[in-house]
Amino acid sequence: MSEAHGGPLAHHFHDLDQQREAASLGMWIFIAQEILFFGGLFGVYTIYRNLYYEAFAAGSHHLSWKLGCYNTLVLIGSSFTMAMAVYSAAVGRKRAIVGYILATILLGAVFLGVKYVEYHEKIAPCFGDGPHTGCLVPGARFDAGALQLDGARAREAQIYFSLYFAMTGLHALHMIIGVPILLWVAKNAAAGLYTPAWHTPVELVGLYWHFVDIVWIFLFPLLYLIGHH
Amino acid sequence: MAQHHIVSWKLYLGILLVLCVLTVATVGVAGHDFGALNTPIALAIAVAKATLVVLFFMHVKYSPRLTTLVLSAGFVFLLLLIVFTGSDYISRNWPITPAG
Amino acid sequence: MNSGEQDARKTMSSQAPLTLPKRHYLNADYGVRSWLLTTDHKRIAVLYLVSVTAMFFLGGAYAVIIRLNLLEPTGSLVTAETYNKLFTAHGVLMVFFFMIPAIPAVLGNFLLPLMLGARDLAFPRINLLSWYVYVVGAAFTMYAVVAGGLDTGWTFYTPYSTAFSNTNVIAAGVGIFITGFSSILTGLNFIVTIHTMRAPGLTWFRLPLFVWAHYATSLIQILGTPVVAITILLVAMERAFHFGFFDPARGGDPILFQHLFWFYSHPAVYIMILPAMGVISELVTCFSRKKVFGYGFIAISSLAIAGLSFMVWAHHMFVTGLSVYAAMIFSALSFLVAIPSAIKVFNWVATLYRGSISWQTPMLYAFGFIGLFTIGGLTGLFLATLGLDVHVTDTYFIVAHFHYIMVGGTIMGYLGGLHYWWPKITGRLYPEWWARVSAVVVFIGFNLTFFPQFILGYLGMPRRYHVYPPEFQVLNVMSSAGASILGVGYLIPMVYLAWSMRYGKVAPSNPFQSTGLEWRTTSPPPTENFAETPIIDEEVYDYASPPKEARSV
Numbered sequence: 001m002s003e004a005h006g007g008p009l010a011h012h013f014h015d016l017d018q019q020r021e022a023a024s025l026g027m028w029i030f031i032a033q034e035i036l037f038f039g040g041l042f043g044v045y046t047i048y049r050n051l052y053y054e055a056f057a058a059g060s061h062h063l064s065w066k067l068g069c070y071n072t073l074v075l076i077g078s079s080f081t082m083a084m085a086v087y088s089a090a091v092g093r094k095r096a097i098v099g100y101i102l103a104t105i106l107l108g109a110v111f112l113g114v115k116y117v118e119y120h121e122k123i124a125p126c127f128g129d130g131p132h133t134g135c136l137v138p139g140a141r142f143d144a145g146a147l148q149l150d151g152a153r154a155r156e157a158q159i160y161f162s163l164y165f166a167m168t169g170l171h172a173l174h175m176i177i178g179v180p181i182l183l184w185v186a187k188n189a190a191a192g193l194y195t196p197a198w199h200t201p202v203e204l205v206g207l208y209w210h211f212v213d214i215v216w217i218f219l220f221p222l223l224y225l226i227g228h229h
Numbered sequence: 230m231a232q233h234h235i236v237s238w239k240l241y242l243g244i245l246l247v248l249c250v251l252t253v254a255t256v257g258v259a260g261h262d263f264g265a266l267n268t269p270i271a272l273a274i275a276v277a278k279a280t281l282v283v284l285f286f287m288h289v290k291y292s293p294r295l296t297t298l299v300l301s302a303g304f305v306f307l308l309l310l311i312v313f314t315g316s317d318y319i320s321r322n323w324p325i326t327p328a329g
Numbered sequence: 330m331n332s333g334e335q336d337a338r339k340t341m342s343s344q345a346p347l348t349l350p351k352r353h354y355l356n357a358d359y360g361v362r363s364w365l366l367t368t369d370h371k372r373i374a375v376l377y378l379v380s381v382t383a384m385f386f387l388g389g390a391y392a393v394i395i396r397l398n399l400l401e402p403t404g405s406l407v408t409a410e411t412y413n414k415l416f417t418a419h420g421v422l423m424v425f426f427f428m429i430p431a432i433p434a435v436l437g438n439f440l441l442p443l444m445l446g447a448r449d450l451a452f453p454r455i456n457l458l459s460w461y462v463y464v465v466g467a468a469f470t471m472y473a474v475v476a477g478g479l480d481t482g483w484t485f486y487t488p489y490s491t492a493f494s495n496t497n498v499i500a501a502g503v504g505i506f507i508t509g510f511s512s513i514l515t516g517l518n519f520i521v522t523i524h525t526m527r528a529p530g531l532t533w534f535r536l537p538l539f540v541w542a543h544y545a546t547s548l549i550q551i552l553g554t555p556v557v558a559i560t561i562l563l564v565a566m567e568r569a570f571h572f573g574f575f576d577p578a579r580g581g582d583p584i585l586f587q588h589l590f591w592f593y594s595h596p597a598v599y600i601m602i603l604p605a606m607g608v609i610s611e612l613v614t615c616f617s618r619k620k621v622f623g624y625g626f627i628a629i630s631s632l633a634i635a636g637l638s639f640m641v642w643a644h645h646m647f648v649t650g651l652s653v654y655a656a657m658i659f660s661a662l663s664f665l666v667a668i669p670s671a672i673k674v675f676n677w678v679a680t681l682y683r684g685s686i687s688w689q690t691p692m693l694y695a696f697g698f699i700g701l702f703t704i705g706g707l708t709g710l711f712l713a714t715l716g717l718d719v720h721v722t723d724t725y726f727i728v729a730h731f732h733y734i735m736v737g738g739t740i741m742g743y744l745g746g747l748h749y750w751w752p753k754i755t756g757r758l759y760p761e762w763w764a765r766v767s768a769v770v771v772f773i774g775f776n777l778t779f780f781p782q783f784i785l786g787y788l789g790m791p792r793r794y795h796v797y798p799p800e801f802q803v804l805n806v807m808s809s810a811g812a813s814i815l816g817v818g819y820l821i822p823m824v825y826l827a828w829s830m831r832y833g834k835v836a837p838s839n840p841f842q843s844t845g846l847e848w849r850t851t852s853p854p855p856t857e858n859f860a861e862t863p864i865i866d867e868e869v870y871d872y873a874s875p876p877k878e879a880r881s882v
Contacts, residue, residue: 024292024296025296025299028299028300029299031300032299032302033303034303035304035307036303036307036310039303039310039311042307043307043310046311046315047315050318065256065259069252069253069255069256072252072255073249073252076252076278077245079245079248079286080241080242080244080245080286082286083236083286084238087238087241203288206286206287207287210282210286210287211287214279214283217275217278217282218275218279220252220255220275221259221271221272221274222271222275225256229259229260229261229262229267
């Protein structure tokens with residue numbers, strides 16, 4: 001492979017195979033550490049769900065499982081379009097790469113839009129004066145009455161919502177960070193930088209996006225579907 | 230290397246459909262009471278979905294074994310965190326027999 | 330000029346003084362931009378060297394004030410509140426900004442590509458990024474420390490840190506969070522490099538033990554650091570938004586914080602010691618002129634330590650109200666994790682046996698390490714013992730235990746390695762006599778500082794207290810006196826190492842006649858490390874054969 005300026009081979013690698021192997025392993029290691037990063041929250045969730053099951057179920061009932069289900073399908077769809085983007089790169093269809101990446105971004109934006117709606121209905125009541133009915137942000141203004149809880153259960157439900165915001169918030173943050181990266185890859189694809197022989201950046205950003213999807217695959221049942229029977 | 234194996238787009242479509250079905254199943258299963266098996270079943274479906282994404286969308290099925298090792302390491306150590314921490318909470322109130 | 334020609338010149342005319350190679354990584358380019366925008370792993374290592382040294386002395390300054398305060402039982406030098414901020418700053422700066430990065434980011438960064446026969450690490454720009462992340466994290470943390478300080482201890486225990494402390498918890502937490510990514514990026518880079526960039530013929534079991542040690546360290550960095558990262562975020566969220574994960578008043582459990590915190594922070598101490606063990610393996614074999622005994626055992630023991638280190642964390646929590654049954658399991662596993670460390674010590678000693686030992690400075694540090702690490706490690710077994718730990722936990726016994734390992738162990742390993750590879754890094758020899766003197770001063774000062782603390786702890790003096798019962802004064806004064814000697818021992822190398830960069834004797838490419846690829850290129854190496862990629866066809870540590878000249882392959 002050419003080592004000329006602008007060629008994809010970096011100077012410290014012998015050939016593209018080595019470079020590809022290194023880039024791929026690096027991305028997987030990054031994903032492994034992300035598993036531990038999110039995993040800490042899942043660990044906290046596991047402990048408190050077992051300690052405070054009723055409060056968690058009450059909190060979970062308050063979420064819209066329909067929106068959650070819809071969002072899950074949207075995100076899975078975006079994983080499909082991302083995989084198709086990688087496929088397009090592997091078969092050398094430049095415009096398809098860009099199209100599928102844009103579709104991925106679009107679906108991601110839909111997901112984030114739904115998230116905004118969900119957050120808004122829980123956070124908006126917390127502002128201003130007045131009874132703050134329906135405020136579900138943990139703290140002084142938390143409206144336990146909306147969940148028909150009081151006393152210890154009310155406190156425990158606040159932990160549920162703390163986890164809800166922390167976990168979905170961190171997840172949403174990862175999606176938000178992914179969007180400009182996807183745009184950058186799309187830009188490069190449009191400029192013809194990716195070929196069947198070298199399209200590793202598309203693969204790597206795909207791995208990131210799929211990982212974010214997998215986190216949500218677990219978040220959905222764990223947050224939205226507690227004790228629905 | 231994943232590089233040399235191009236997964237057919239039809240397979241991707243198939244996986245997408247299976248994932249959608251499993252998502253519907255997730256909701257459906259949540260509506261029934263399987264007693265102590267509720268959580269394991271929900272988790273099993275989620276694990277199945279994640280496995281499909283990992284194997285096919287992320288190409289792990291066609292990747293070197295090192296990739297599987299790296300991914301597994303992440304999950305294994307997370308499991309370690311949860312299980313060992315959990316062991317404290319589960320056994321905190323177990324009786325301690327006094328010296329007899 | 331490759332080092333083969335340079336050594337040939339040396340053989341041809343032993344009277345002619347050595348000169349530095351015409352072209353090397355230090356003179357490849359000039360100016361601040363060439364340093365701040367470098368992607369050369371060797372220059373990045375030097376950037377880290379400057380940063381970690383600065384943080385070491387800053388953290389050490391806090392230790393000086395602590396020891397000054399402890400000269401008197403009434404602790405009248407500083408108030409209790411200030412004292413809390415002092416030991417917190419000392420701990421935070423030393424742990425996160427010196428101990429964890431020092432050997433990997435300085436020696437590891439410099440040597441790994443050389444030892445592997447590679448031109449650079451797998452991701453040179455990420456390497457530079459990791460340094461910038463470190464600097465930003467350090468800036469944040471220093472801001473927190475300077476603007477009012479932090480008084481929670483480096484351990485940030487809740488609910489004090491989340492609900493009661495009036496100090497800059499969030500700022501410090503953010504700083505440490507950021508710095509954690511520096512650690513993760515370094516570990517990621519090392520693992521990928523070791524897997525994918527070994528020179529032809531360099532199989533896993535021909536790798537220097539320094540490489541194995543850094544591989545194991547990198548595993549811990551990648552798997553452990555993210556957990557403390559999310560934990561710090563949770564503390565920040567709790568403090569800022571009153572979430573309640575760790576606050577009993579809100580249904581949370583403070584012990585859960587400790588589980589999450591120590592899940593990382595125990596393996597973290599192995600991040601601190603494993604690289605030093607890697608250095609010692611290199612020093613012991615070179616200065617006994619003998620292949621290290623039990624190479625395979627030492628290599629695998631590094632991996633075993635990395636794995637087992639994740640299963641013992643709750644031995645920091647025996648007195649918290651932890652389940653007794655969990656405590657027993659963690660205690661047993663803590664005994665188990667001592668075994669691979671002991672295997673290393675036995676193998677080093679077996680290497681020394683019937684070796685041809687020379688007493689250059691790096692070997693002095695290696696001997697110091699073996700003795701002091703053994704003491705520190707054995708006292709760790711005392712602490713793994715449930716009954717005894719209840720007695721000595723939160724006393725100076727613990728303080729002495731971990732300083733024996735971290736200072737008597739890691740810092741001696743760091744200094745030994747720094748001196749051993751100094752000629753490679755700078756092209757200059759350090760002054761041997763001064764170096765030996767300061768190694769001895771460090772050893773004496775260290776023991777005088779920390780051995781009395783074992784006794785103090787056993788007698789019941791609590792840690793993190795700015796006052797103590799008067800009957801402990803003699804031992805405290807001894808400890809403070811030792812600290813001043815130790816300080817001198819650390820300052821002397823700063824002076825002569827700096828001096829040597831300009832006035833030291835020019836070093837040959839292989840001043841200690843060592844095996845290993847890093848010695849087969851010039852001192853200092855050229856930017857691309859090797860003129861041609863080396864091809865390996867001999868076993869590691871082959872001291873039985875005559876020393877290899879640098880090859881132009």
